[in-house]
Amino acid sequence: MKGLIKITALVAILVSVTSCQDNARPNYQYFPNMYESVGYEAYIESDAFEGGVVAQIPVEGTIARGHSLFEIPNTLEGYEEAKANLKNPLDSTAVDFVRGKELYDIYCGICHGTKGNGKGKLVEREKILGIPSYDDAGRAITEGSIYHTIYYGKNAMGSYANQVNEEERWQITAYVLKLKADLEK
Amino acid sequence: MKESYQSLDDNSTFNMKQVIYRKLTSKILNLGLIVLLTFSTSLYAQDGDPAKGKSLFNTNCAACHKLDKKMTGPALRKVESRLADDHGLDREWLAAWIRNSAGLIKSGDAYANQIFNEYNGTAMTAFPTLSDQDINDLLAYTAQDKPAPVVPVAVPGGGGTQGEAGLPTKLVLGALALLFGLLALALILVRQTLNRFAEAKGVELTESQKNGSLWKSFVQNQFLVLVTAILLLLTSAYFAYGYFMQIGIDQGYQPVQPIQFSHRIHAGDNGIDCKYCHSSARVSKHSGIPSVNICMNCHKSISEVAPATATAEHSKEFYDGEIQKLYAAAGWDDAEQKYTGETKPIKWIKIHNLPDFVYFNHSQHVMVGGIQCQTCHGPIEEMEIVHQESPLTMGWCINCHRETNVKVEDNAYYTKIHEQLSKKYGVDKLTVAQQGGLECGKCHY
Numbered sequence: 143m144k145g146l147i148k149i150t151a152l153v154a155i156l157v158s159v160t161s162c163q164d165n166a167r168p169n170y171q172y173f174p175n176m177y178e179s180v181g182y183e184a185y186i187e188s189d190a191f192e193g194g195v196v197a198q199i200p201v202e203g204t205i206a207r208g209h210s211l212f213e214i215p216n217t218l219e220g221y222e223e224a225k226a227n228l229k230n231p232l233d234s235t236a237v238d239f240v241r242g243k244e245l246y247d248i249y250c251g252i253c254h255g256t257k258g259n260g261k262g263k264l265v266e267r268e269k270i271l272g273i274p275s276y277d278d279a280g281r282a283i284t285e286g287s288i289y290h291t292i293y294y295g296k297n298a299m300g301s302y303a304n305q306v307n308e309e310e311r312w313q314i315t316a317y318v319l320k321l322k323a324d325l326e327k
Numbered sequence: 328m329k330e331s332y333q334s335l336d337d338n339s340t341f342n343m344k345q346v347i348y349r350k351l352t353s354k355i356l357n358l359g360l361i362v363l364l365t366f367s368t369s370l371y372a373q374d375g376d377p378a379k380g381k382s383l384f385n386t387n388c389a390a391c392h393k394l395d396k397k398m399t400g401p402a403l404r405k406v407e408s409r410l411a412d413d414h415g416l417d418r419e420w421l422a423a424w425i426r427n428s429a430g431l432i433k434s435g436d437a438y439a440n441q442i443f444n445e446y447n448g449t450a451m452t453a454f455p456t457l458s459d460q461d462i463n464d465l466l467a468y469t470a471q472d473k474p475a476p477v478v479p480v481a482v483p484g485g486g487g488t489q490g491e492a493g494l495p496t497k498l499v500l501g502a503l504a505l506l507f508g509l510l511a512l513a514l515i516l517v518r519q520t521l522n523r524f525a526e527a528k529g530v531e532l533t534e535s536q537k538n539g540s541l542w543k544s545f546v547q548n549q550f551l552v553l554v555t556a557i558l559l560l561l562t563s564a565y566f567a568y569g570y571f572m573q574i575g576i577d578q579g580y581q582p583v584q585p586i587q588f589s590h591r592i593h594a595g596d597n598g599i600d601c602k603y604c605h606s607s608a609r610v611s612k613h614s615g616i617p618s619v620n621i622c623m624n625c626h627k628s629i630s631e632v633a634p635a636t637a638t639a640e641h642s643k644e645f646y647d648g649e650i651q652k653l654y655a656a657a658g659w660d661d662a663e664q665k666y667t668g669e670t671k672p673i674k675w676i677k678i679h680n681l682p683d684f685v686y687f688n689h690s691q692h693v694m695v696g697g698i699q700c701q702t703c704h705g706p707i708e709e710m711e712i713v714h715q716e717s718p719l720t721m722g723w724c725i726n727c728h729r730e731t732n733v734k735v736e737d738n739a740y741y742t743k744i745h746e747q748l749s750k751k752y753g754v755d756k757l758t759v760a761q762q763g764g765l766e767c768g769k770c771h772y
Binding site: 146150165166167168169170171172174176177178179183184185187193194195197218247248249252260263264267268269270271272273274275278279280281295297298299300301302304305306 | 384385386387388389390391392398399448449450452453454455456508511514515573574575576577579580581582583596597598599600602603606613615616618620621623624625627628629633671672674675677682683684714
């Protein structure tokens with residue numbers, strides 16, 4: 143009689159303890175005094191900023207350290223100007239095809255294909271269509287136009303300026319030119 | 328600037344007038360079409376092969392045009408008949424446009440300039456290499472009728488399964504608990520009434536019958552009592568220790584994210600590289616969560632998932648709804664194909680979170696150490712919803728530092744120190760620990 147009650151009580155306690163384990167909620171913490179940062183951490187919320195996010199884009203008219211100004215505008219004329227006049231500042235010793243390939247395979251290969259023929263994995267799976275091949279005669283891309291395209295994007299292609307920095311963009315540009323030359327062979 | 332607005336206005340009034348005429352003419356034309364169609368099945372798509380046209384379209388045009396939806400350029404279904412009806416333009420004009428639209432615009436062609444301005448001066452690529460046959464094929468493809476929408480076979484209750492998936496199991500558990508409770512109650516009641524009967528009938532219940540002789544003999548055997556007490560203490564200590572040790576550890580933590588973003592679909596099925604989205608893992612302490620513009624790199628073109636992407640758990644409608652949430656956050660108007668400017672941040676919930684007094688750097692491990700993401704985060708590319716795979720305790724970090732060798736190949740920075748240290752320890756390969764990976768100051772500020 144008493145044993146029965148005890149057993150039911152024990153079962154009830156066990157059930158209630160285990161049912162508290164809920165993976166959708168973080169666990170309890172023991173004296174978390176030094177767990178939360180006083181300073182801002184990446185992506186944290188704060189009322190100090192518009193929209194409540196700490197991750198802000200640079201104020202207009204300012205440049206972050208280590209970045210430089212790109213003066214050619216994001217227009218059709220700007221694109222034509224870049225295509226005709228913009229040149230790669232890296233000389234042939236600074237161009238590193240190994241790194242170029244690494245970056246290209248991460249950021250571009252998924253659409254353009256690792257060979258640059260416009261047949262990346264997303265194209266093969268018919269998720270995104272109409273990716274041009276780099277040797278497309280109608281486009282006749284140059285290093286300036288490639289850089290402009292990476293920087294601002296073009297029509298359906300987005301900008302990659304925030305994923306790769308200036309030097310990496312030029313490494314990719316050089317590698318794309320190499321792919322183009324390989325395709326034209 | 329003023330001028331271009333003016334011309335836009337002009338266009339619109341021009342279009343309106345046309346509508347009235349168009350209705351008439353198009354009716355007549357349609358009649359004529361039907362008559363003609365009875366004689367020749369393909370008036371517009373003369374000797375073009377729609378199948379070839381489709382592959383040409385997908386490789387050359389699909390970046391900017393869809394058949395039934397405005398994208399960078401206008402929708403192209405039945406473009407030839409539309410242009411012929413509305414503007415009296417023939418295939419020659421189309422061929423000229425496709426081969427070199429910029430040239431046509433420069434030549435002052437009225438419609439070419441009109442449509443160019445309508446699309447805010449977006450240039451269409453020139454396709455000088457397309458042959459007449461190619462263009463015939465392309466136009467044959469665009470001339471095809473829209474396929475009748477495939478009505479999805481309604482699975483009874485299929486729409487309601489998501490979100491409630493956990494319900495049945497919970498229900499079953501609850502029902503079981505209730506059943507056991509009732510059983511226990513019934514047992515107690517039966518015993519009570521039996522006892523009462525016995526008392527009423529005057530049956531003497533001996534002590535041993537009441538409590539069971541087993542229990543009595545157990546209590547009398549002091550050795551047994553001692554052993555069980557110790558055992559009980561030990562097990563409860565074990566459980567208590569386990570309970571206290573897991574405080575503050577979030578292994579298995581799997582919060583519900585504002586958008587159900589599936590790594591299985593992105594990184595698994597479609598093979599997108601982790602660093603495409605988590606690009607700062609290459610260069611910084613944080614791996615970072617991609618900003619919306621990175622999502623929009625692909626989702627400008629992908630507004631819905633393919634039917635084959637749907638699983639038993641999540642329907643296509645569910646996934647499409649999740650993409651709409653992304654559009655709401657990015658302020659992207661899919662029908663108009665432009666940004667409205669009304670954005671709102673997506674509040675992703677951080678899963679892996681070290682206390683502030685620990686310093687952990689992704690680029691050191693991923694780029695310098697060459698460790699795969701999966702070593703620490705588990706098979707992310709199979710997870711529909713991300714959970715924390717590793718405990719992220721100090722012991723976990725230290726263990727790996729004791730066991731893992733430093734990757735010294737192709738790293739000039741390490742050659743000298745590696746030589747000196749390997750002489751000191753008398754080994755060829757140094758572990759991270761031997762290189763100082765156990766010093767408190769390396770991980771604690």
